[in-house]
Amino acid sequence: MDRLFKFYITILILLLSRVCFSQSYSLNGVVTDSLQNPLPFTNVLAKPTNPEVEMAFSIADEEGRYKLILEKGQEYLVSIRFLGYRPYNFKVKLTENSKKNIQLKPSNNELDEVIVISDQAVRVREDTITYKTDVFKTGEERKLRQVLKKLPGVEVDKKGGVTVNGKKVNKLLVDGKDFFGGGTKLGVENIPADAVDEVEVIDNYNEIGFLKGLSDSDKMAMNIKLKKGKKKFAFGDIEAGSGTGKHYLLHPNLFYYSPKTAVNFIGDLNDIGVKSFTIGDYLNFEGGIGKLFTDPSSYFSLQNDDLSAFLRNQDFKAGTNRFAAGQVAHTFFKKLDFSAYSIFANTDTETETQSITTYITDTSENKELKSVNSRLNNQFLISKLSLDYAPNSKEDLSYSGYLKTNTNNRENNIKTISQSLTDDFLTFNNVDALTVKQNMEWHKKLSVKHTFSTTVNYFFNKNDPKTNWLTNKAFLPELLPLIDEETYNINQIKNRKTHNLDLLFKYYWVLNNTNHIYTTIGNNYLNDVFSTYEFQKLQNGDNNDFEKAGFGNELNFSLNDLYFGLQHKFKLGIATVKYGASLHHYYWKADQKNDYSKTKNILLPDFLAKIKISASEKINLRYNLKSRFSGVSNYANRMQIQSYSTAKIGNEQLENELYHAVRLWYTKFSMYRGIILNASISYNKKLKGIKNETVLSGINRLYHPILLDHPEDSWMISAGVRKSLNKFTLKFNGSSNFSNYTQILNTDIYKNKSNSHRLKLELSTNFKKWPNLDIGYSKRFNKLITPTIESNYTFDEPYINLEYNFLNDFYFKADYMRTSFKDNTDHKNIYEIANAELEYHREDSMWSFKIKGTNILGVDYKNDTRISGFITSENRTYILPRIWLFTIVYKI
Template sequence: MKKILYFFILLFSFKTFSQKARVNGFITDSLKNALPYVNVIARPMDSAINMAFSFSDEQGRYRLELIKNNTYTVTVSMMGFETKSFELTPTDNLTKNIVLFESKNQLEEVVIELPVIIKQDTIIYNTDKFVNGNERKLKNVLKKLPGVEVSREGEVTVQGKKVTKLLVDGKKFFGGGTKLGVENIPADAVDKVEVIDNYNEVAFLKDLTDSEDMAMNIQLKEDKKRFLFGDIEAGKGNEAYYKSSTNLFYYTPKTNVNFIGNLNNIGEKTFTFKDYLNFQGGVNAAFNENFNWRGGDFSQFLENKDLLGSRQRFGAINITKTTSDKLDVSGYAIFSHNNTLSFRETLNEYTAFTENKEAQGNVKDVLGIGKLNLEYAPNNNEQFYLRSQLKRSTRYDTSSVLSSTDSQVNSILTNRSLGVWNVNQNIEWHKKQSKKHTFSAVANYAFDNYSPNTMWNASQSFAQTIQAMVNPVDVNQNQLRLLQIQEKKQHHLYTVFKDFWVLNRNNHIYTTLGNTHQQEKFISNDSQILDDSSINNFTSGGFNNSTVLRFNDFFAGVHYKFRTGIFTFKQGVFLHNYNWRVVQSNSLVHKNKWVALPDVFVNIEFNKSKKLKFNYNLKTNFSDVSKLANRFYLQSYNSVFRGNENLENELFHSARLFYSRFSLYRGLMLHASANYTKKVRGFRSTVDFDGINRFVSVNLFDNPDENWGLRGSLHKKINKIRYKVQGSYRNSTFIQQVNNSLTNNVNKNYSYTLSTETLFDKFPRIEFGYKQSIGDYKSGATNSKFVTNEPFVDLEYTFLNDFTLKGNYNYYDYKNKTLGQQNNYSIANASLFYQKEDSPWNFKITAQNIFNETFKQSNQFSDYLISDTRTFIMPRVVLLSVGYKL
């Protein structure tokens, strides 16, 4: 199959190359100075031929690929220069240099709409120069813009850098996350796409903060700014499978309303954990280095795992209202209700034995998020933000586990209910006091309440093991029922004040004062429900906790930032005073310490498309309250945990080197990074095994681990084919205390992908490639190695004007080298979409898991075990959908 694909790619590449003529050269001004980012458009006289486009690089070079013996009108344009046009009929490759002259009177200059405009950190795409009308959603438009790529997961990158904020007409779209927008905004509503690097929502902070954010602003067409638009879709499949979705958008100059809804049972998840992270709220980039609050642990509700069955109900509404020139009010509400079934078979390799485990789960998740934002700007030099966010989620989880080792077989039925509340209140103030001084301040309060209740119905062998470890359990019962009630409450208050002192254009001094106050409480109660319904409390066996942590961090920092030539340096130090008290029923720990944390940042900007960045930080981290609890509590059906009240802070070095290179002229996009982390002091679990069951604690070790990794990708376009190379390597070494003995562990992960993508105008868009992933794990004397070989093909083809065919195929060759086991399986999906031009109706046939595979296979390495897992997946689904565009 691969040989056939390569043959066709080479054949069409040769055919296309033989018909094309390459026109290139330099664009300069009248003084022979190179002009970068000049637009070059070649419009064919024959309307059946597509327009060609290029813009010059930093050296003024441009390149066009034109069809031989066809006449084109070439227009060369740049703001501030007179537009130049000429006709060209290429018969072979040729070099043509172009000279532009400055406009004599820019006030009377005729404005020409350029395909791409580049101004400092901003790129503006006029999308009508790149689309043909067959695009359905925003992601289809973005894929056609030079330098822009969209992943399967809806992540957008521009010139190799990830877009982190999505705006529509300058307003955040559902909190700024990209996926909901690129998957749902209709393509025919988009007029321009504006990309802003080093984005800051407060304009006068842009050159002061070291923001890594890249924003994408979608400018709507005028006829969509006072209009209700969107689409609805409903589908029915084999068995009882179904899907329905609604995307509605209403825009006026002062009011924006967006609604997205989805109901399905085909395993399609509209809202994932990655999306949730974009709705965390947070503070301005000016305070990023001072905050690590994550706003509640909701990740368990949003895990996007492969499932055996799924039913999802999702709805989200976003409203933005401009009440005056000074005040904007916005808010959103998100609701997600999921029911899922899962089944996994896992081979766990521990230090001294192996475990075969079967786990079946039935989960109901309900998640709600609501947020209200007020943005007030009394003038151009002052900005206030008030943000209020509420999150609530519940989970009901029933799981059954069958665990077998050489010595015993355990069966455990677990019923768990979990509720999480999070409230976050934030007020921000920014003021440009003068040309020399800009002030920023923030106060952020967060409350978290996490309350799980768990019941284990366990086998007697499980009970005997627990009894041998901590001796609280009465095993002379017909049933063994263990009950755990927990509650963790957290109050966090952060306050920070910053002064940005601009000495001159190239020299800045930043000072920071701040304080973090935390109060956390952890309660756990473990007991046994006896046959007569009485309670056997485990307090006498060393269980049950009531722990309070009061923690205060006062910090001050000073940083000096200067720029010289292509170099930007920023270095400084934060001085922290940490004061904390751990109060428990039988003990009190009170400690105070000072810690200095230096950091360095270097940015080398060779030009706008070639950059090298280096970061170094000395960082620290404190444990949460549950790891300070000094009495036992059950972590899972086979794990008992006891914290360590004497834990202090981790201390570790962190360094990162990042290089990026982009050249439209060469069709090249390259980015590479190297990361290094070394812990001077760090937390590590200590584990004592008793059969399959384990007693776990945590201690602070000197030099416990070291991690370094490499990651890179190279995209190169030659004619109408794009070649991609991606790879990563991660090496982690750490010590682990198992059964009172220290072991050295090594975790190595390799991955690389080679692929080729066709970009022909009249031929299917095909990407095919090969990926290999290797996991090489060593724990003491135990070695494990896993290899996955994965050839793949992706297809997108628009034909007969009204039909679009999409498909993907992945073949997995999975090997457990240690045990000599091998599994092969294929995952394929396809869809056929039809919409007649100018008709609001569309029809779609979708097929998931075409080969009806039953499972996927993967592996992972944790502190003390290596897992090889089969995850069972949904069977084949064939769905017929009907849609209507408003």
């Protein structure tokens, strides 16, 4: 492995040497108008007359300054473009650093403006940046990902996430319409590069145009504009391949666009472990179906549902993925838009994990050695239908309907060895779930001063998890009233049905240009029916019911939140401030064997200040007092089995959590200096919080949630800086988390501290004819201090990504990462992952050929360590073996 790492380093040294020895000079100056006023964000483009030399580009900053790095002795045609002014061109050949100030003259005809608009590489206007992609393309780009990575200030991560000037893109559009729900991953990985004309980035994005400036949005959207010649056309590609071990891949991407209709299809069939739909995609789809207001499922944690738990697992020994996604959008007439999509996936995976877990208290230390072999099948269908009717520019009506069905089947073979239990378990878990969401919104601008929005959200969820444990030895002996048999057959049946209706009305009153008053009235009603039934299936067919031992729940939980909010928004100089409060009247009832109900009023203040120092420098401060209720299972006051070693008993007297949340963040970018800077600091302090009271006996645990005063506070500090210099970009990111929290173990109350830090440094290149590298180093520090544990551990991850276009028709890419772990006992774990791909494609051909290698170092497993409270765990997760795959791509 050292040889591979040295190979990458050698390439980087050669590239650095080339840059050092290929002399270049700078051309800089100031762009002004005839009155000597600077013209910010002016495009300055230098095109070489020698086709072997790379183009140079610069955007003037707010003072009109520009800088070009040009090769010595090469002739360039420099073009200056600014909307409203005549284009300015000149030729230059540098033999030393030079300065040239430019004075532009106003345009006196429309033709000049058309030329400027068509030629501008980057247009900056208030909250919108538009990139003309052909200026930055070099010809070898296959997908949208490669195009975006070449745009100034744009970054794309491995998971398909996109950031612009350090800010995350929340929604992806194609010609102004959502692309499969707006997530970036499917578009970034599948839209062909040659179909893209412009990339438009819209900050403070709002789907309702006339609400911009009224409703505060911190979202950023990216709109992919297709080429004019491709306004009515079909395009895409189909990839098929086969490889070692009978592995296979089939991946079609088909797109059809016309002025009124768009049809997209993305498919994937493979057994190489690639999941086309990930946990990030799921959370994006589930995050909300409405345009403006929060989703009615905000009371629930998506991170913990059965489907997200399955999607989060990315490491497995074998995996077959069947995926299909289709979308259709149609404009019936200018006022009515229709769109619908469906996403289907069926995935089979096999996993294997081994772990050593230590349970530590003041008086004992128990170890558990465990191995788990699992077979999983997950099948889900997600569909959404939307209608949007805008009769005029001052009114918008919309409807969205959402349907999700999923079935999870899991079979676990567990071997566990501990002081209290040595046994083999065979467990089966089956989940069938149905979710329906409906959203209706009406927004209307009554006059310049008066606007209103109203929304109705309905949410329905039904799921019926069933779990079966088969074992030769009794488990949870202190809780379960088991009857001795040769084989213990333990069953659990859960049923949950949720209804949630959310009504909201918001009124915007514009007093004048600097003062607004916002009034909100709403009601959120939740009804959650939850039941559990645990029993032992005896060999004679009878059921040994655990009800008399305190198991079995029948809970009907209801919660109503009636609220009224008032906010004042004003502008003072460079600052925009909004402050206010909402009064909430809560009524909740837990209807079970011991009924409990309560009424409560609470005032939740909020504050937001946005300071715009300049178009490229901003400071924001947000404060909220937040209230949150727990999930329904925490209110069920009888026991329920969670695993062979854990059980839980809820608490019907739980109330809402209450916590302060403060965040201060700063952003600045300078296109002239090539710097992007982001920094933020957040503080959360819980006034009342829910914590589990844990009874630990050996490895067996019983959890009981209770409400504590001041149980937790945390700080999070993060910063990032990105500096571009010629063909190199240097990036640094760092973050620190400090938290103090309470833990209750065997009636003792512990105060714990957890600190974590992460540093990441990366150097990347952007050459046209030379290999391009991303070489970086990431380091994580973690420290946990409890009365029973004090641990320090670190993760080190050097990595290198390589991309190289050579001999006109060949494209090679590879990536390598080395992960090493070390704790304060000098215990070490190391594993290395590397992948590679070689593609051959002639520019005039519809065919491409690829050879892909994954896990080419043949690593069997990954190691990691997890520490939380009184539990430490060392884990080994087995992964897919080395796979070589040959694929053929046909471009439509």
